Amino acid sequence: MKKSDLDQSRLLSPATLNNFLKEYALFDSLNILGTSVENRPIYSYSVGDGSKKILMWSQMHGNESTTTKALVDFWLYLKTPEAKQLRESCTFLMIPQLNPDGSDAYTRVNANGVDLNRDAIDLSQPESRVLRDVYEQFKPDYCFNLHGQRTIFAAGDTSIPATVSFLAPAADHDRTITTARELAMKLIVIANINLQAHITGAVGRYDDGFNINCVGDYFTAQNTPTVLFEAGHYPLDYKRVKTRKHIFNSLVVMADTIASNTIETIETAPYFEIPENKNHLRDIELYNLKKSPDGLSVFDNCMLIQFKEVKNGNDIDFIPEIVTESKGLAGMQRINAQEHKNLMNLYFDADNYEIENLTKTISLLSLHQFV
Ligand SMILES: [Zn+2]
Incomplete structure (x- = not known):
C-alpha cells in the first residue's frame, strides 16, 4: 500500500x-x-x-x-x-x-x-x-x-x-x-x-x-x-x-x-x-443550452449542477443534481453544451422529461471528466 x-x-x-x-x-x-x-x-x-x-x-x-x-x-x-x-x-x-x-x-x-x-x-x-x-x-x-x-x-x-x-x-x-x-x-x-x-x-x-x-x-x-x-x-x-x-x-x-x-x-x-x-460556487455550469421549443430559454439558457456525495460500498459516488434556484450562484467548471453532442440538442423545462436525460448525460460526462 x-x-x-x-x-x-x-x-x-x-x-x-x-x-x-x-x-x-x-x-x-x-x-x-x-x-x-x-x-x-x-x-x-x-x-x-x-x-x-x-x-x-x-x-x-x-x-x-x-x-x-x-x-x-x-x-x-x-x-x-x-x-x-x-x-x-x-x-x-x-x-x-x-x-x-x-x-x-x-x-x-x-x-x-x-x-x-x-x-x-x-x-x-x-x-x-x-x-x-x-x-x-x-x-x-x-x-x-x-x-x-x-x-x-x-x-x-x-x-x-x-x-x-x-x-x-x-x-x-x-x-x-x-x-x-x-x-x-x-x-x-x-x-x-x-x-x-x-x-x-x-x-x-x-x-x-x-x-x-x-x-x-x-x-x-x-x-x-x-x-x-x-x-x-x-x-x-x-x-x-x-x-x-x-x-x-x-x-x-x-x-x-x-x-x-x-x-x-x-x-x-x-x-x-x-x-x-x-458559498456561491456550484460544481458545473452548462451554458449555450438549446432553448425550449417555444423559443424561450429556461434557466437563462444555462444551468448549474452540483454533485451530491453518496457512499457506495467502499467508495463515494458524485451524483449530479440540478440546482433549481441559481440566483446569485456561479459555476466553477463552465461547459459549452454545444461542444458536447450528448448535450447540444437537449432543451430544458422544469416539467420536461429531458431533465432526466440531462442528469444521465452529466453522470456520464462527470465520470470521465470530473470525478
Ligand atoms: Zn468539519
Missing part, C-alpha cells in the same frame, strides 16, 4: 486507515483514548518530546478525510531526519479520526446524529468527552482543528474555489483579538504566504462569529491558540490529492514556526487581507 493509495477514495474508513498504518508499522504506536457511540476505538499517537505541545485532531466530521490523510503524511514526515528539530522542540499529540463511526459511514455527524463541533459545552457525546479529556490532560500550547469543506466555497467573491480555508476562532462575542487568537492568526498568516506561492488567490478565511459550542471557539476562550483548517476543492481534483499536499505543507510550515520560536515576528494584519469564504 502506497501513500497515494489513500487517494483512491474520499471515504477513509477506520479499517482502511488502520490497514495503512499497519503496513507502515505505525499501528502499534497508537493509543486508545476511548470509544465511540458504536464502540470503535478512538486512537491517538504522540511524536516528539519537546516542550511545546500541539494537539491536532481530524475527522471530527466523518466525511472530511483529506486532513486525516495529510496528518498521516505529517506523521511519516516527523519520523525523517529532516524533522529532528520539530521532534526536539515539540510534542505532537494527534487524533486521526475523532469520529470513527462517521468516518465509516461518511457522515458529518456521529452515530447519534450529533455534530461534534456543536457539542463543546454540552459534551453529550463520548467523542466530545474524549477530546475534552485529552485537552485537559495534555494542556496543549496550540490546537489544530482539522476539517474539510464542500466545493461550494469560494475565496471571496471570485469563481476560484477555496482550496484551503482557515479561521482563528473568536474567544468572545466581541471577537476580541486575545493573545491566543493573535497567535493563531500569525500561524495562518505564515501558512497563507506559503500557500499563495502555489495556489494564488485560492485561500479563504472563515467568518469569525462566536459560538462557544464550537470546539475551536471554546479552546480559544480557554486561551489556547487554535487554528481551524478547512481542506477544500481544487479545480477537477475531486479526490483532493492536491489539497492533501497543501494541508501537509501548511502543517509543516506552522509547526516549524512554533518550533523555531519565530511566531512573534509574524505580523497579524495580513490575516484580515485573506478573502472571506463565500
